[in-house]
Each structure stands twice: as C-alpha cells, then as structure tokens.
Amino acid sequence: MEWKAIAEGIWKVTIGVPEAHTPVAWRKFPVQEEALKDMGTAKLPEVAGQITSRQDKRGLQIMLPMDTQEDIYGFGLQFRSLNQAGRKRLLRVNSDPAADTGESHAPVPFYISTAGYGLFADTFRHAEFYMGTSLEKGRSSHRREVNQAHEEFSESALYALKRNAERRTVIIDLKAVEGVDLYLFAGKVKEVVQRYNLFSGGGCLPPMWGLGVWYRSYGGSGQEAVQDMARSFREERMPVDVLGLEPGWHSHSYSCTYQWSDLFPRPEEMIQDLEGQGYKLNLWEHLFVYPAASFYQELLPFSGEYEVWNGLVPDFGTPEARELFADYHREHFVRKKIAGFKLDECDNSDMNASNWSFPDTARFPSGMDGEQMHAAIGGLYQGLVYDMFRGEDRRTYSQVRSSGALAAPLPFVLYSDLYDHKQFIRGMVTSGFSGLLWAPEVRSCRNGRDLLRRMETIMFSAHAIYNCWRIPNPPWKQVDITKNLAGEFMEDTGYYTDVCRRYHEIRMSLLPYLYSAFVRYRREGIPPVRALVMDYEEDLQARNVDDEYLLGDSLLVAPMTLEDGTERRVYLPAGKWHDFWNGTVLEGGKSYEITADYDKIPVYVRDGCILPLAEPVEYVSRDTVFQIHPRIYGDVREECTLYEDDFETFAFERGKFNRISLGVDAEGKLRVERSGGERERCRIVV
Amino acid sequence: MEWKAIAEGIWKVTIGVPEAHTPVAWRKFPVQEEALKDMGTAKLPEVAGQITSRQDKRGLQIMLPMDTQEDIYGFGLQFRSLNQAGRKRLLRVNSDPAADTGESHAPVPFYISTAGYGLFADTFRHAEFYMGTSLEKGRSSHRREVNQAHEEFSESALYALKRNAERRTVIIDLKAVEGVDLYLFAGKVKEVVQRYNLFSGGGCLPPMWGLGVWYRSYGGSGQEAVQDMARSFREERMPVDVLGLEPGWHSHSYSCTYQWSDLFPRPEEMIQDLEGQGYKLNLWEHLFVYPAASFYQELLPFSGEYEVWNGLVPDFGTPEARELFADYHREHFVRKKIAGFKLDECDNSDMNASNWSFPDTARFPSGMDGEQMHAAIGGLYQGLVYDMFRGEDRRTYSQVRSSGALAAPLPFVLYSDLYDHKQFIRGMVTSGFSGLLWAPEVRSCRNGRDLLRRMETIMFSAHAIYNCWRIPNPPWKQVDITKNLAGEFMEDTGYYTDVCRRYHEIRMSLLPYLYSAFVRYRREGIPPVRALVMDYEEDLQARNVDDEYLLGDSLLVAPMTLEDGTERRVYLPAGKWHDFWNGTVLEGGKSYEITADYDKIPVYVRDGCILPLAEPVEYVSRDTVFQIHPRIYGDVREECTLYEDDFETFAFERGKFNRISLGVDAEGKLRVERSGGERERCRIVV
Secondary structure (H helix, E strand, C coil), rough: CEEEEECCEEEEEECCCCCCCCCCCCCCCCCCHHHHHHHHCCCHHHHHHHCCEEEEEEEEEEEEEEEECCCCCECCCCCCCCCCCCCEEEEEECCCCCCCCCEEEEEEEEEEEEECCCEEEECCCCEEEEEEEEEEECCCCEEEEEECCHHHHHHHHHHHHCCCCCCCEEEEEECCCCEEEEEEEECCHHHHHHHHHHHCCCCCCHHHHHHHHCCCCCCCCCHHHHHHHHHHHHHHCCCCCCEEEEEEEECCCEEEEEEEEECCHHHHHHHHHHHCCHHHHHHHCCCEEEECCHHHHHHHHHHHCCCEECCCCCCECCCHHHHHHHHHHHHHHHHEEEEEEECCCCCCHHHCCCCCCCCCCCCCCCCCCHHHHHHHHHHHHHHHHHHHHCCCCCCEEEEECCCCCCCCCCEEEEEECCCCCHHHHHHHHHHHHCCEEEEECCCCCCCCCHHHHHHHHHHHHCCCEEEECCCCCCCCCCCCCHHHHHCCCCCCHHHHHHHHHHHHHHHHHHHHHHHHHHHHHHHHHCCCCEEEHHCCCCCHHHHHCCCCEEEEECECCCCCHHHCCCCEEEEEECCCCEEEEEEEEEEECEEEEEEEECCCCCCCCCCCCCEEEEEECCCCCCCCCECCCCCCEECCCCCCCEECCCCCCCCCHHCEEEEEEEEEECCCEEEEEEEEECCCCCEEEC | CCCCECCEEEEEEEECCCCCCCCCCCCCCCCCCHHHHHCCCCCCCCCHHHHHEEEECEEEEEEEEEEECCEEEECCCCCCCCCCCCEEEECCCCCCCCCCCECCEEEEEEEECCCCCCECCCCCCCEEEEEEEEEEEECCCHHHHCCCCHCCCCCCCCHHHCCCEHHHHHHEECCCCCEEEEEEEECCHHHHHHHHHHHHCCCCCCCHHHHEEECCCCCCHHHHHHHHHHHHHHHHCCCCCCEEHHHHHECCCCCCCCCCCCCCCCHHHHHHHHHCCCCEEEEEECCCCCCCCHHHHHHHHHHHCCCCCCCCECCCHHHHHHHHHHHHHHHHCCCCCEEEECHHHHHHHHHHHCCCCCCCCCCCCCCCEEEHHEEEHHHHHHHHHHHHHHCCCCCCCCCECCCCCCCCCEEEEECCCCCHHHHHHHHHHHHHHHHCCCCCCCCEEEEEEEEHHHHHHHHHHHCCCCCCCCCCCCCCCCCHHHHCCCCCCCCCHHHHHHHHHHHHHHHHHHHHHHHHHHHHHHHCCCCCCCCCHCCCCCCHHHHCCCCEEEEEEEEEEECHHHHHHHCCCHHHHCCCCCCCCCCCCECCCEEEECCCCCCCEEEEEEEEEEEEEEECCCCCCCCCCEEEEEEEEECCCCCEEECCCCHHHHHHHHCEEEEEEEECCCCCCCEEEEECCCCCCCCEEE
C-alpha cells in the first residue's frame, strides 16, 4: 500500500474505487496545515505497513494486527464503553442504542490506538470494526491445557481478551463498497486527536453567550408564558443566556411547517422583548417538511424518495434543497434575531416502530442513498446552518441530535432522548475523541437530589442546558411533572433555587476560562472536554476512567449521580490536585473514596496553574466586560492564556483578538501581558 | 415478474442471480407435495402482481404495497413484539437482542400478512424488512391540517401508523446481493404457516420421551453427583425423562474437546446406570473445536478463517467437516446411548466483547462467508445431528441456541441466555409462525413463587425443561443460588416439591395428547404451539394477544408471571371455554380479569372436544402403555385423534403406526376406533 503524506503527521492511502459520497468528499473546512506543522514532525506509524485489504462480491475488508495489550478509543459518541479494545463496533446512526454495539447518535469511523496511531475510514456506510475480537485459525493450535472447565464462567469476555497477550486482527467490514480512502494519524492519543481535529478543520469556537446557561421552555407554552418566565429569571437574578422554544411554536411540528402557531401570535414582539432582557432565542425543528410549509412544492424534486411523518426529507446533497431551506430560514429567523436551532429526530429513529425516519434504501437526487444520508444528514444540516450565520457574520451555538465524521469545526452540541446520568457522563468522556461535543442535559429528575446532581454536571460541561419541554415551571420549583403542570411547588424550592443560582453563577464565572479552552480547540484541536487518557496516557489506570473528565487546561471533574449518593471513588492522575471548593491538596496517582453533599460536585484543579475566574454576570451582552480574579494554585509552572474578541462575530478569524498571558513573576506576584489592539473584555483584577 | 407454481398454494419467482448459499440450496427435506395437495387449491395472491425490485451497487431491493390495516406476523423467534406491522425487522442472528429490532437467536426471512399471503425471501443475509414504515414522497401532499402541535407526543408511533389508513410500502433491503428467490404462500394466516412448514418438509416428530420432563444438572457436578440426583428423583417419585450435562463434562469446554473430564472417570458406567433408571442423557457442547480435540488437525483445512475461543469453527458446508464431526460423535456418543445434544453459543455472540463468535467477513472453504454462516450454522448443525440419529433409526429431541429458515422438520428446541418470563411466553407465541419451537426454560428464579410460575409455563410448552446448571440441588429445594450451593434448603421445600411433582405428573398425563399434536405438525404443518390469531384470525382482538397461546387442538394456555401476582387479564376467543382445573364454563369473545393462586396456571379447554389425559408415568420406556381417560367437554363436535407407534424410531414413516379416533355416539357415549396393526401403546379406559 502506497501511503501518501497529506499534511504533517497525516497519511492517506486509496484502496480500490472509493464512493462518491463520503465525509471527506463533503468536507466544508480546509485542513489546518499550519497548525499541523506547528505540532512538529512525525513518522509514518509502523502499522501502515501491516494493513491489508481484500474485495469480494460482499464488499471490501481491511485487516490489520492488534495486540491485546493495546487500548482503543474513539468511534464517536459512545455511551456504554470507553475502551473499545476487544469490542465490535457497528457504526450506524441509532437514536436508541440499547446495547453496547457501537451504534449511537454520532458514530464516527475513526479510532485511536495506544500503539501510536489513529485510523479514519472515509465512509458514510454502516461500517463494522472488529477491534481485536478475532484470531486467525491455527494460531492456538499449540494449546493443550485441559480441565479448565469452569474458569471461564467467572471471567468477563473482555478480560478473556486481556488475559492472553495475543496478536489478534482488527477487521473493518465495508459491505457493498468497492473502495475506500484510509487516513493514518501519528502520535500519542492526544496528538492523534489533535491531528484528526485539525484535519477536520479545527475545533469550533462558540459565541461567548453560547457558553452561558440555556433553558428550553415548556412545549405547551405560548408567547406570554415564555416572556413571563424570561422576566422571572431576571427578577430572581438567575443567570440565563439562551431560551429555547420546543415543537409548539410550529403550526404543525411532526413534520414541520416552520411557521408560528397560534400560541405565538406576535413573535417579533416577543423576540424584541427577550432581546431587551438580554436573551438569545433558539428554535426547535426537524428537517421533515410538512406539506403546508411554504417551500414544500419547490422542495419536492430535491427531496428523498420517502416521506417521514408525511413530510419531505430535503436532500441537502443538492444546492437547490440547501438554498430553499436556508433562504427560508435566513429570511424568517436568522435575520429576525433567532440565534440558533435545535435539530431533533434526525438520528435514524427507524429502529422505532412506524415512520420515524427514511429507509436505508431511499434514493436521493444527489445520488446518495438512505444509508449514506443517515450518516451525512446531521453534518449537512450543521454546515447549512453554519453558513447561514456566517453569511451574517454572526456565530451560532446550536443543538443537533446526530453528527458524524469531521464535525469538530461545526458549532453544535449533541443531545439525545436518553436519560441515564452515568451514560451522559460517559458521553462527555468518549465524544471528545472524535471532534464531538455532548450535552448532559437536565431533563426529567426523579427528585430534588437528582436535579442537583444533574444540574452540577451541566455546569461543568460544554453545554449548560436545562431541557424543560415537559414542565411549565423551572425544575428548581418542582421536579415532579404532574405537580409542576398543576402549579404545585416543592416545599424546599427556596433551597433548590439558591443552589441552582449559585451554580449558574459559577458557570458564568468560568466563561472566560471556557472560551479560551475553545480557542485551543479551534487553533490546536485540543478538545475542551477530554478523557483522562488524553493528558495521562502513560498512566494505565487513567486509561479506563470513564466517569471523570478534564475541562479545559486546569480542571478535573468527577460528577456524581443520584445513585452515587454522597460518596464516590475519584482517581487523580500523578501530580498534586487542589479541591476546587476548599483548596485541600491531594496527591495524585491514586484513588480516593470521597464524600460530597448533594450540592457539591467534586472538581479538582491541577497544581501549578492559574484559574481565571470572573465575577458572574447574568448574561453576556455586547458590552459585557468580565472582571477576572485569577486564582493561583501552587507553584505556577505554566502560563494561563485568555483570549478576548467581540465574542460573537468571525472577526477573530481576521486577527481581531487580544491575547492575555497570566503568569507569576520571580517574587510570586501575578504578571499580566496583553497583546493585540482590540477592546478590553476581560479586566484582570489583581 | 413471472411467478411459477412450485406446489399447491406456493409460487416462486427468481429475481436477478441468486446466491449459491441459501436456505433452499441447503434444504435437507423434500417439499411435502401430497400434504399440500390435501390442503386444497389456492389462487396466486393479488400482491404477486404488485411486487417490484431494483438492483444497484449497494444491493437488491424488493418493494410491495401494504395497507396500514394489515397485521403482520413471523420473522422467526421474536421476543419483543408479536404484530410486526409498522416495524423494521433486521434479520441478524443475535444472542442478546436488547431492543425490538427483529434480531434474535432465530430470525427467519418469512412473514405472513392478514392480506392473505406469506412471503419468504430465500437468503442467509442480514436482510432488513421495512414492514409498512414508509410512504412514497408526495403521497401526503394534500395535507393541510395545522395546530396539531402536541397530539403526537401522547401517541405511540405504532398507533400513528394505524391511525392513518394509508397505503405504505414494504421494502426488503438485501445489501451486497445480486438476486434472490421469493416464495409466495397463499391463504389465511394458519394456512400460510401450514404451507410454509410443508414447504420446509413438514414439522418434526420428537420421540415420546422428548416430551417428558428434562433436567439439566449442575455444571460442577461429577459423575456420582449426577447419578445420585437421578436416584433421588426416582425415590421422590418426581417424573423426569431426560438428564442433561453442562460444560463440565468436557476436559476443555470453551472451546470443546468432546472428551470426558476428570469429573466423569467412568462415563459408560454412568450411562448404563442412568439408562437402567429410565433416563435419557443429553450432552452440552458448542461447535468450536479446541486444539486438544482428536479431530482438530484433520478439521483445520475444513474450518473457517478465524478461531472462536481458540477453537476451530467447522465448516459444515463441507462434507469433510460434517463427516469428521459426525463420525466422532457417532462413535463416542450416539452409539454409546447418548440421546441428544445441546448446542450452545452458536448464535452470533460477537455483539459481545472479545471473541464470542467469528466475524461476518470470515471465509469458509465451502464458499460461505461469516454473515451467511451465522444464519446457516444452527440449521447445518441440526441437520448433521438429525442424520446421525436417523442413521441409527433413532429419533432425537435436542436443543440449539440458533436456528433459521426451513427448520420445521428439525427436532430441536430453541433456548437462550435471556431470562424475562414475559418474553419467554411471547417467544412461544411468535416462534410458531416460522417453523420453530421455543423453550421457556426454568433457570434462575427470584423466589419460590417465581419458580412456580416458570415451572407451570414449561409444563404447558413444547419443552418441559429445567436448566439447573448453576445449582447442585433441585430448585424446588432451594431457588437461591448461594444457599443452594451451600446445601441450605428452603423452609417450605415440601410444598414446592409437591406442587412441582403435581405438574410433572400433569405433563406426563398430557404426553399422548402432545404427541398427536406433533403428528399434525409433521403431517399437516400445524404448529403444536400457536398464537391465537392462527385459529381466530377474524377476531381482531385475538390478533394482538401475545401472552396466551394454543397448545395442540384443544388447550388455550395463559401463563402467569411473578410480576402478574395472582391476577391477570385473559382473552378468550369466540365460543365456550372450560376451565381446565374446575370445569367452569366461560363465554368467549371477551376478556376476563381472572385470579389464580401461585400453584395454578390458567388453562382453558375448547368446548366440544375430547381431551385424552393419561395416567402419569415416571418416564417413557419401550414398554410404556399409557392408560388414557378421555375427558369430554360439552357437545363434542370434532373427533380427537391419537397416534401410537414405537414412539422412538422412524418406523412411523414406513406406515408403522395406529390411528385412534375418539368420538361420541348418538347416545353421548364415547366411541373408540383404532386402525393399524401396531402394538397398543395407548389404552383407552372408558
């Protein structure tokens, strides 16, 4: 196989005749070649010479060796496992992955091996990756041990893999395919992830308001109820930046008209009122176009073969469908101050009964089939929305329920209809391997303690969002849906309101820090939310931690769930760690059985850093200037870099930003250096 | 499309170039043409003229119309739904189907529509059937209803399908395939099932002992423990016909040596002892051949490309592999009085971590690939075992964890590693549509009440089996695994022993009745265990009953689970029904909220029939003569037919059987007519 270097640390090989429609064929963003050069040179990974392929009537198969000691990460959003060694991954978009098969809202045909490489297969197909599950026949012919009759019963299958240090086979099964491009990325786990993200075009940079607190309101609310709730948040001094409307705003929602329903008689008045109070507005939608939608007839020839919920499936592989959809949205929403969208149920729900999605066989005018479109549709929609806002020189931060390969530059956060808090946490840990962001939404809560645990998690995530589509009053007033609908509030609503407000304020104080983490994502491909293995690959214990994550450069977050109660085990990698709440110093390289009340999420600060905490504001406006009080942890060994720009346009791409370096001088005093000539947005208070 | 009649009521069409390896290409049994003629003539179903197909690089697609009022059954063993209208079925062998996707231990590409036809696609591939999930684009363009914003939230998707009387599309998606044979079967649901079973070769006829009670012993038991337990059953007068040994009998079991372990130092002595006590012996195995097995080296060239658990996967598509496996088994087991086998973990467990199975890509010397082999392997193994026993003129009744198309003639019962009692009951209801038998095994029980409910269910099923591989003492002594292992018995073991014994005896009293039901399966293709819709298709309520079934001609069984407690709803179809226990007459055509103590399973006898109950024996031997006391229910309108033969060889195929007709004469007195000159095995006691 002839591997060709396509950028520093990245190689490509073409096997057979690849398909016309693939993630790379549909890429929107250029490879970040300069940033890749900045990472330094790298050698072609050894595995490149060990990859073989074969083609038959059934399709194309790729084989390569894998040692059972290797750890494997990636494959997109994965709820049920972190380390994919010894597992089979079926990469199919599935909104209800009930077992650990690899299926998810956002599967990605890309994985990272601790053997020093990452592999990306450029396909939209339901590829299956057998990650060292198989041993070629005859390899065990030397074995003669007998009388082990029952040992196996007590061992997990994964352990059975690990127990034998064997050289197994990775198999990539690409059915009905006559060729594929493979890409190899060199380096340690974190470097491979950076290279993959820079190959994708670099990470996204949300507007600052997107990092604030989001609140999606009750689906049955009309205009006045939404405005009243907005006012009540301000009256209660409860920081919220973004309000979201759920399906009820459409005159027909399953499928959509994209027209305001009777519940919203004067939408422009509402938008103006909300803007005046400092809110951004986000609209729920799906992309299945109901016959009463104004562009239905025009869209008909540029839609897929089958309807979903009686609506058309626009073929975003055609410029006509993209333009019809974008023109309508631009005129009616983007230019009327809507700040973003939430694309629901685009995630191949045809595992459900009835017509929740289109069949894999559906043909689209662009030449894509349904199988490809399932993998492509989330990304195509994201690109279309991105372009609309970019055309107005405004950044968006939006939501989508399906994504895939090369999605890092797209400013969208994934969410789902699932609820398990542990899985939500694991989703944050796994999604960062493949250029994805995951929102551990607060939605149904079993009780007040569950609300607190889930609320704490969102405040230390990429997306601090409450999705209250089923309750007309905030969850801190009542978590029980029936009582909430009846207007009955919890006895201790004062307590829950106070705790939530405190966490909203903590979130707001983290904004400049988080923004700068996203700038690193944008420029260097380092995910803002990361598994421990990315920063501590040599630490074999850290490799399998699936319930803690790094947030930005300095924080380690170990969320707790209702099931945990007030105790959990926390693993801290080597080095010193400072308790975020009380400053207690803990020695890393080991696990601690820690206790935390329901209103405390365990968070640890890496020793030797400066944490730039801001005075909380209630929302981010054009005039917001953050008052920053840097906190110094231990002997500072690294500088803390903050970025400031207008926080909402693409001016930063034209160099319009300042860089603020925080360091410590020889006397241990804070040193601040600012470069760039833009307006000050972060005032450092010493 | 040119449909060709291939037997009465069955038509075939060939689309493109079908694959070499398909269920029909590998069929072992001839189409039962005479029996099909006896069913009478039938017209080609109207749908034949509406089927279209198309081929592209991705594969072959078959389309046909489906009205949303149609009900759909079949697709093999289905645990999670009965009526497949509006659902997508993925036909992939999967040992852990965690969601209602169609995957199961025994998926079958065959379905029955209440529109008067059945369709079989002759493929081993992972076919996907979209059963009316999709509407062609533009079909809804007339719709204008708006402001329905929230109605959909409260409706199930399936209901959304049913609500609109729409003409949707059935799509059969056959990836990487260039052709397929389709078969159409005419008639009402039951007739279609009969025709499919007769096309398969007719149903299986087990030996009479196979219908008795089975007990699989503790996996850690040695020879003496097994013999002791056998003796204890006889001492306790607890009817048991078959004992099963679990993995521990192999010197190495994952993968297998097929050699006795140290736990069984004198196996022939044990077999002789058990035979003397009237037991048959069944051996657990899987087909992955460990290197220490005596035929490993010879098998190497006739095995699949990858190992499973370090063992070879024999390619039963080659005569060499079949002969090596069969010769060894014949010599060491079949001719040494072993009565059957249990084939474990052949059911594509590669959804699990590590190497629980071979990849879909694996190549086999016969030319099959892994995907095909997953669908074929259960059936090929069954055929091989059938042939071994047939060669000795002995019938077997055995167990297998995977099966597929055209399996009706194979005397095997499916089982699984799953546990949900409701799903186990639904498995009995669904498996009968596709020529499969399903065992609702008693295994783990949460408590004594759970034991009773599960035990009652098996006694009214096709396979009355306890699988006690984890407990050394019978469950009626202790259901708790830890206590059972420690030899601590339940306080009320006397009560549970008595109830179990009573049900064992009821099972034995049903044997001649069940045997005759299997003769109808063999000769007419009528499954012994059937969904209500088969006999009551015109009754729309009966069509969706998934927790009751018909057992033979006269019994309706409505098992209860631990979760039911002592109450459940029972639907009785039109006509009168007699309570099996107390004779109370209930009017059908409606549902009843019934109460049943934990030691009573609700069973109803169809009015107008004769139920031939036997005096229970402890086991079936060559000399067993059943003493039958016919019970008359209401005004007898139909004769009851019993069959007697040697109950264990294939002599019945050579006409060596008697037919006993039980009827009622003009004065209401029992009338018995016997035809055939064989030895009497059923003595009618009037």
